[in-house]
Amino acid sequence: MKALVVDDAKVVRVTLGRIMKQIGYEVLEAADGAQALEQMEANPDTAVVMLDWNMPVMNGYDFLVELRGRPEHGSDPKVIMVTTETGMGQMLKALAAGADEYIMKPFDKDMVVSKMEILGLEVAEG
């Protein structure tokens, strides 16, 4: 199972990546939306994308719109926003664009596991 962690902050990619590895995922990384699209093209079997909102080059929201507009890639991963954008308006906007879940930073492992379980995604003990 592959998880793509998209965040421009390396510390977040490392922290979140470690949690995803602990719960049984092979972790791919991207530092912006454009890199994330490349990762998705190379790894269409990705099960879940952990997606930051504010990033350079292409932000998370634009990536999400692009991803959901490309069903031809045969990839339909669950998308969990992981962001400091915590306003109700932003949350509704992301959900309307096809986000499945939403984590307001700061996060911890329990929260990530909880959201994965809500979406019916596999969570390995660890």
Added chain:
Amino acid sequence: MSMTDREFKYLSAFLLKASGIVVNEDKMYLLRSRMQPLLRKYKIASMDELAQQVRSNERGPLAHAVVDAMTTNETLFFRDQYPYDALKTLIFPEIVHSKGVGKRINIWSAASSRGQEGISIALTAMESVPQADRRVRILGTDLSDEALAYANEGLYTQMEVQRGMPVKLLVRFFNQEGTNWRVCPELKAMLTFKKANLVSDQLSGVVRPHGPFDIVFLRNVLIYFTVDERKRVIDRIAANMVKGGYLITGATEVAQGVRSKWEMVTFKNKRLWKLK
């Protein structure tokens, strides 16, 4: 931190008397860790001193705070998930079918803590019972003043609403206040929170005006009671339920001693109890 045997026995007896909770020596660590914030708050130097102060005024604010600290458990929205799946796919359809549309459905969250269980029940009802906001009423009871005040306020932190709660329910049924989230009035109107002690003979007086109950949640509470207390608690609850009503305990808890009154119903390999 040391505690003399005498003071431990006193606190243990006090908690049993005040709340029905059994604190054996194997739970001494739990007692100590739960009391740490109180020692700081009340500037008390030791567990022995805490015991002495409680003894000097068993109805005072410190004694209340000790009971609160031992009985308040962190609860999650949709804890364990299967009780809510059972409500949605088994229990609510059965009750709606047998009662017909429009009849009141009474539910009791018998150790409601900070209200997450009652809210999770209300959210499930909103998704699976026609006109749930008008016909479903949920009573939450707890022994802890702090937990009841929290539940009545209905304001949860960003951290709390992200444990167990699907975001789609959060944005639909909560209003944002800064970094906190408040239960919307429509949902709040389905919920009432009252102070009640499950081991007290006065229990029925508190809950009866809100019953009889079609469903009772009594989760992860029985473990704290002696075997005799468990029987008495279950009997008191049964006396306030309708025939055919469902009792939902913790996954490993059994409606002990009075099994003849209950039919065991298996749902997703978990046991639910139906009053005969």
